[in-house]
Amino acid sequence: MKKGEKIAIVGQNGAGKTTTLKLILNMAIKDSGEVNILGQSNDNYQLKEELGVLFDQPYYQEDWTPIDIDKSMSLFYKNWDSAMFRDYLSRFSLNPKQKFKTLSRGMKMKLGLAAALSHDAKLLLLDEPTSGLDPVMRDEILDILRDYITAENKTVFFSTHITTDLERIADYIVYIFKGRIIYSGLKDELLEKYCIIRGGEDDLLKIDRNILIGCRKHYGGFEAMIDIESIGGLPSGVVTEKVTLDDIMIFMNRKGENSCF
Amino acid sequence: MLLKMISLDWRSMKIYQIRGLFIPLYILLFGLYMPLIVFPMSVFVFLSFSVNPFAVEEKGELNYLYLTLPVSRRMIVTGRYLLSLIMMALGFICAAILMPIANIFSTSKWYVGVKGYFLLISACYLLYAVLNLCMFPILFKIGYQKGKFLGFYFPVVFSTILVFIFNMISTLPGNETLMFDIIMWATENIVLVGIISIIAATLLMFISYSLSLLLYSKREF
Numbered sequence: 001m002k003k004g005e006k007i008a009i010v011g012q013n014g015a016g017k018t019t020t021l022k023l024i025l026n027m028a029i030k031d032s033g034e035v036n037i038l039g040q041s042n043d044n045y046q047l048k049e050e051l052g053v054l055f056d057q058p059y060y061q062e063d064w065t066p067i068d069i070d071k072s073m074s075l076f077y078k079n080w081d082s083a084m085f086r087d088y089l090s091r092f093s094l095n096p097k098q099k100f101k102t103l104s105r106g107m108k109m110k111l112g113l114a115a116a117l118s119h120d121a122k123l124l125l126l127d128e129p130t131s132g133l134d135p136v137m138r139d140e141i142l143d144i145l146r147d148y149i150t151a152e153n154k155t156v157f158f159s160t161h162i163t164t165d166l167e168r169i170a171d172y173i174v175y176i177f178k179g180r181i182i183y184s185g186l187k188d189e190l191l192e193k194y195c196i197i198r199g200g201e202d203d204l205l206k207i208d209r210n211i212l213i214g215c216r217k218h219y220g221g222f223e224a225m226i227d228i229e230s231i232g233g234l235p236s237g238v239v240t241e242k243v244t245l246d247d248i249m250i251f252m253n254r255k256g257e258n259s260c261f
Numbered sequence: 262m263l264l265k266m267i268s269l270d271w272r273s274m275k276i277y278q279i280r281g282l283f284i285p286l287y288i289l290l291f292g293l294y295m296p297l298i299v300f301p302m303s304v305f306v307f308l309s310f311s312v313n314p315f316a317v318e319e320k321g322e323l324n325y326l327y328l329t330l331p332v333s334r335r336m337i338v339t340g341r342y343l344l345s346l347i348m349m350a351l352g353f354i355c356a357a358i359l360m361p362i363a364n365i366f367s368t369s370k371w372y373v374g375v376k377g378y379f380l381l382i383s384a385c386y387l388l389y390a391v392l393n394l395c396m397f398p399i400l401f402k403i404g405y406q407k408g409k410f411l412g413f414y415f416p417v418v419f420s421t422i423l424v425f426i427f428n429m430i431s432t433l434p435g436n437e438t439l440m441f442d443i444i445m446w447a448t449e450n451i452v453l454v455g456i457i458s459i460i461a462a463t464l465l466m467f468i469s470y471s472l473s474l475l476l477y478s479k480r481e482f
Binding site: 022025026027028029045046047048049051053055058059060061062063064068071072075076077 | 265268269272273275276317320321322323324325326328329330331332333479481482
């Protein structure tokens with residue numbers, strides 16, 4: 001990752017997104033290899049000073065108020081900015097004296113985000129920050145994030161399986177499938193790498209099955225994903241369409257099933 | 262940084278802090294029955310109180326918070342042990358204040374003297390170390406819910422086995438007065454028994470701490 005990049009790690013549930021983030025944070029024990037963050041091994045715990053972390057929910061003692069969180073976090077982060085934290089609380093309409101356990105899920109996420117953004121972290125690590133939120137709250141959280149990373153030129157590494165989030169924030173995508181990296185590069189290049197093809201049953205018989213990456217048969221026809229380089233030589237009845245990230249995930253998951261044959 | 266960890270653990274016990282104020286009253290009530298019990302009772306209650314960070318940690322999944330902070334796992338373990346030792350010291354101070362008060366009002370009077378206090382403190386330290394060894398490494402490994410059962414279960418099983426073995430040995434021919442002899446020897450060598458207890462307790466604490474470090478460093482979240 002380079003400074004200022006916004007990288008999303010995507011993949012279906014169980015693909016290894018959260019495990020990757022936990023490995024970065026040393027919460028999971030690696031079998032082999034090395035993890036380097038900001039040019040240093042992640043064994044150096046002091047590096048976490050530079051990280052802003054938010055999981056799919058923030059983890060605080062349930063009787064803590066935002067004031068308690070402010071006091072507790074200020075103990076550990078040299079660059080903790082209480083004024084900034086209270087400013088975020090105000091912007092997010094959070095009561096500084098309200099107990100954590102009484103907050104709604106969306107408010108908890110905003111509180112976690114306020115804490116993650118208040119110590120001048122160089123790298124934000126976010127694990128599915130919008131999962132489980134309603135569309136309005138999701139939109140709000142993404143706006144906050146986008147404003148922060150754009151204004152401060154921060155580096156962001158976040159996992160998600162909500163593809164609309166990617167369009168709002170990510171420049172780069174790391175696509176994980178069953179623990180392996182399938183693609184790592186610009187988001188737009190991934191969308192240009194594949195396409196969807198649709199045709200009748202007769203067309204399906206004329207296509208080399210090896211070029212199909214996942215295939216779905218329906219009444220009177222089929223649809224499948226192919227690599228854009230394999231587009232030449234398709235039967236004339238076959239139509240092509242642009243692929244979405246959802247399509248890529250769905251068809252990658254069907255890869256190898258050969259359910260059309 | 263260790264002080265910060267202790268502070269964080271203490272803050273995480275927010276809900277229990279008020280309850281902690283009732284501990285001396287609770288101990289005093291037992292002390293009115295028998296002042297001698299004040300010391301072991303105080304150490305046991307304060308040790309149990311120091312286990313609360315594990316409870317709130319599990320309930321709020323606070324390991325996810327701790328491991329994102331710029332602290333090492335060693336610091337988390339060390340901070341928890343230091344907080345527990347502070348609690349033990351508070352237990353001793355509390356007991357030292359409450360025992361004479363309990364002695365005034367109790368019908369059962371105890372005048373243990375300086376050597377007696379030394380033995381009480383060293384024996385209670387040993388009790389604390391045994392309980393700590395049985396509980397803390399397990400709590401660091403598997404968390405509070407599962408660990409608290411095993412942590413209390415092990416000392417009970419262990420002490421039952423010890424009593425059983427002692428009874429077996431004392432019933433052997435020639436050992437009829439073994440218990441009496443031990444008590445007599447300990448009475449005549451109070452300082453030595455106290456020193457042995459302190460050394461044994463410190464050794465147990467070291468084993469407990471090392472075990473906790475090892476288990477927590479390999480724990481996955």
